[in-house]
Amino acid sequence: MKLIFERSVPGRSSALLPACDVPECPMPEDFARRQALHLPEVAEIDLSRHYTELAGQVFGVNDGFYPLGSCTMKYNPAVNEEIAALPGFTGVHPLQPIHTVQGCLEALVTAEKLLCQVTGMDVMTFQPAAGAHGEFTGLLLIKAYHKSRGDTGRTRIIVPDSAHGTNPASAAMCGFSVVNVPSGPDGCVDLDALRAAVGPDTAGLMLTNPNTVGLFDKNILEITKIVHDAGGLNYYDGANLNAVMEVARPGDMGFDVVHLNLHKTFSTPHGGGGPGSGAVGAKDILAPFLPRFHAAASAEGYVFEDAPQSIGSVKEFYGNFLVILRALCYMRTLGEAGMREASQMAVLNSNYMRVRIAPHCRIATDGVCMHEFVMTLSELKKETGVTAKDVAKAMLDEGMHPPTMYFPLIVEEALMVEPTETESKETLDAACDAIIAILERAKTDPAAVRSTPHNTPIGRPDEVAAARSPKLRCEFS
Numbered sequence: 138m139k140l141i142f143e144r145s146v147p148g149r150s151s152a153l154l155p156a157c158d159v160p161e162c163p164m165p166e167d168f169a170r171r172q173a174l175h176l177p178e179v180a181e182i183d184l185s186r187h188y189t190e191l192a193g194q195v196f197g198v199n200d201g202f203y204p205l206g207s208c209t210m211k212y213n214p215a216v217n218e219e220i221a222a223l224p225g226f227t228g229v230h231p232l233q234p235i236h237t238v239q240g241c242l243e244a245l246v247t248a249e250k251l252l253c254q255v256t257g258m259d260v261m262t263f264q265p266a267a268g269a270h271g272e273f274t275g276l277l278l279i280k281a282y283h284k285s286r287g288d289t290g291r292t293r294i295i296v297p298d299s300a301h302g303t304n305p306a307s308a309a310m311c312g313f314s315v316v317n318v319p320s321g322p323d324g325c326v327d328l329d330a331l332r333a334a335v336g337p338d339t340a341g342l343m344l345t346n347p348n349t350v351g352l353f354d355k356n357i358l359e360i361t362k363i364v365h366d367a368g369g370l371n372y373y374d375g376a377n378l379n380a381v382m383e384v385a386r387p388g389d390m391g392f393d394v395v396h397l398n399l400h401k402t403f404s405t406p407h408g409g410g411g412p413g414s415g416a417v418g419a420k421d422i423l424a425p426f427l428p429r430f431h432a433a434a435s436a437e438g439y440v441f442e443d444a445p446q447s448i449g450s451v452k453e454f455y456g457n458f459l460v461i462l463r464a465l466c467y468m469r470t471l472g473e474a475g476m477r478e479a480s481q482m483a484v485l486n487s488n489y490m491r492v493r494i495a496p497h498c499r500i501a502t503d504g505v506c507m508h509e510f511v512m513t514l515s516e517l518k519k520e521t522g523v524t525a526k527d528v529a530k531a532m533l534d535e536g537m538h539p540p541t542m543y544f545p546l547i548v549e550e551a552l553m554v555e556p557t558e559t560e561s562k563e564t565l566d567a568a569c570d571a572i573i574a575i576l577e578r579a580k581t582d583p584a585a586v587r588s589t590p591h592n593t594p595i596g597r598p599d600e601v602a603a604a605r606s607p608k609l610r611c612e613f614s
C-alpha cells in the first residue's frame with residue numbers, strides 16, 4: 138500500500154478553519170523551525186481510506202480465529218469498553234482532590250475485593266502495568282518480607298523449566314539468583330529435584346500454573362509445602378487464570394503472592410502492547426510491604442493508603458485505572474457462575490481441538506490439558522522438512538492467526554494452541570479441518586506448504602532484520 142506521504146499533494150487539506158480574529162504574534166527566532174515541517178497534505182476522504190486500508194493489513198480477533206497460546210487473545214465483551222469510555226472515568230486526573238473521585242476509588246476497592254475472592258488472597262495492588270511487572274513487584278514483596286525478619290541469606294528463587302520466560306527474568310531483575318528445576322516426563326515439577334534444590338538460601342518458588350505445556354501441576358500442594366518447610370514463599374504466575382477461575386484458587390494451594398494479567402483474563406484487549414494491568418494479590422503477611430497508593434475504605438470515605446513498610450512505587454499513582462475498571466465490569470456481569478463457565482469452556486475447547494488433532498500430530502503431553510496444548514512437529518520436520526514455522530505460515534493462508542511458535546523452549550518444533558472460551562464449535566471444527574489438511578499436505582507435497590503464505594500482504598520477511606533494523610521513518614529526498 139502507499140504511504141500517507143505518497144498520497145500527499147501540496148496544498149491539499151482537510152481543515153476548514155475560520156479566519157484568525159486575534160493579532161498575529163511573531164515567534165521568537167530561537168524557537169522558529171529552520172526547515173518546513175514534513176506533514177502529509179491530504180483530503181479527509183484520502184485520510185479516511187488510508188486508515189481503513191491500514192486496518193485491513195493487520196489481523197485481530199475481530200477478523201478470525203486467533204489461537205495464540207499463553208497470550209489469551211480472545212473476544213472481550215464490548216460492554217466493558219463502553220463502561221471504560223464513560224467521561225466520568227476517562228476525564229479524571231490523578232491529582233484531583235480525593236473527595237471528587239470517590240466513585241473511582243470505590244471501583245478500585247470493589248475490584249480488589251472481587252479479585253481477592255477469585256484468587257484466595259487478602260490484599261491486592263493494581264500498580265504494576267503488566268504481567269512481568271507484577272512478577273517483579275511480587276518478588277520485591279518477598280524480598281522485603283525476608284529482610285524485615287532479618288533473614289538475609291535467602292538469595293535464590295527456584296523456577297521450574299516449564300515456567301513462563303518472564304519468571305527467571307523477573308527474579309534476576311530483582312537481584313535473586315535463579316535455580317532451575319526440571320520437569321519430569323509427565324510435564325510436572327520433578328519433586329525430588331525440588332527437594333534437592335530448596336535450602337536456607339531459598340527465598341521462594343515461582344510457579345507458572347497451568348504451566349507452559351498446558352498442565353495443572355498435580356503435585357501442587359506438595360510443591361508449596363516443600364518450599365514453605367524450607368522457609369521460602371510461594372509465587373503463583375496467574376497470567377493464565379482463565380483456565381481455573383472460580384474452580385481453584387492459588388490462595389488455597391499454599392501460594393503467598395500471585396499476579397494476574399487483567400489484560401489477558403479479565404477483558405482488556407492487549408494487541409500492540411497497549412496498557413495492561415499485572416495486578417498482584419498477596420496474603421496478609423505481605424500486606425505491610427505493598428506498593429504505595431492502595432485504595433481503601435475509611436471513616437472519611439475512600440482514601441489512598443501507604444503500607445507501613447511499603448516497597449515504594451513501581452509505577453506512578455495506582456496503575457492503569459481503565460483496565461482495572463474493565464476487569465470489574467467483567468466480574469460483575471459474569472458473576473461467579475459465569476467466570477467458572479468461561480474457564481470450563483476454555484478447557485473444553487482446548488481439549489476438543491487436542492483430541493481432534495492428536496491422530497495427525499504428536500501432542501507434547503499425554504492426557505487432559507488445561508486451556509492450551511502444545512503440538513510438537515519434530516517428526517514431521519524429520520520426515521518432510523516442513524517445520525512448525527511452515528505450518529504456521531500455511532495457517533495464515535487459511536484465514537487464521539498462527540498459534541504461538543517455538544514456545545515453550547522445552548518442546549521441539551512447538552506450536553502452542555489456545556482456542557479460548559469464546560469460540561464456537563463451528564469455528565473450532567473449521568480450524569481443526571484446516572490444520573489437519575495442512576499436516577496431511579506436508580506429507581504429500583511439502584514444497585507447497587513451505588512456500589506459503591500466498592494471500593497475505595507480506596510473506597516471509599527477514600525476521601531478524603525486521604526486528605533488529607526496522608525502517609520506521611520515511612526518508613525524504
Ligand SMILES: *Cc1c(COP(=O)(O)O)cnc(C)c1O
Nearest residue numbers: 207267268269301303345374376
Ligand atoms: C503473558 C504472560 C506473562 C507476562 O505478561 P506480560 O503482561 O506480557 O508482561 C507472564 N506469565 C505468563 C504465564 C504469561 O502468559
